[in-house]
Amino acid sequence: MGIILRTKDLTKKYDDKTVVDNLNLEINEGEIFGLLGPNGAGKSTTMNMICNLIRPTLGSVEIMGKDLKKNKKELISKLGYIPQELAIHENLKAWENVELFTSLYKIKGSDLKKRIDESLDYVGLSERKNDYAKNFSGGMKRRLNIACAIGHHPDLLIFDEPTVGIDPQSRNFILDKIKESNKKGATVIYTSHYMEEVEAICDRIAIMDNGKLIAIGTSEELKKLVVDDIDSITLEEVxxxxxxxKLRDY
Known part of the structure; x- marks a missing residue:
């Protein structure tokens, strides 16, 4: 398997403040890659640059070996972005939300209908397809958010804090679906404030702070940076x- 995503000296500045500072990442095809950092570490800004939602000040993003800046239309269709803030329309029905986002990728007719049904079934919302999003619980809105991002069958799924503020049952459902998507071939980038989630599903983990990459590796490799006996320390302590x-305030 090759490298599906690479950032080269990726930098974002706002006036005199550097939010992302010369970030160099390589993410392998087929892995679940965790991105950890305290508030203000630059995680969401990094995700937004990868998704071409904001422009880097310096550096570049490569997806499948191609420069994002030069191949925007082709490469954006390879991405599925599930943002921290819900990107759904409250006054649309569930199926209408999925239709809206999936149709942006020029998917039409019977193929579009099939993708809508598949996406809603995948997140367990088939029976609520005709209900308005405003009537959904927080966990159901999160699941609909995912359905809207997967209808075009992306190769790279980016989850930015997808389990914030939801109940444990919905959290477990989302984590199971992320692992299922990965088994079906999708590469996943996952950011979270919940260390137990990252440790449970991620193959490798990168730690950011103040816009910089501090460390990267498997859970065991990160622990070995701090102690020889990895059983004596938690990833949170690392x-x-x-x-x-602290990763988050309790």
């Missing part, structure tokens, strides 16, 4: 040691 900060 994070605190490397950054001097």
């Amino acid at each position: 994070f605190l040691t490397l950054t001097g900060k």
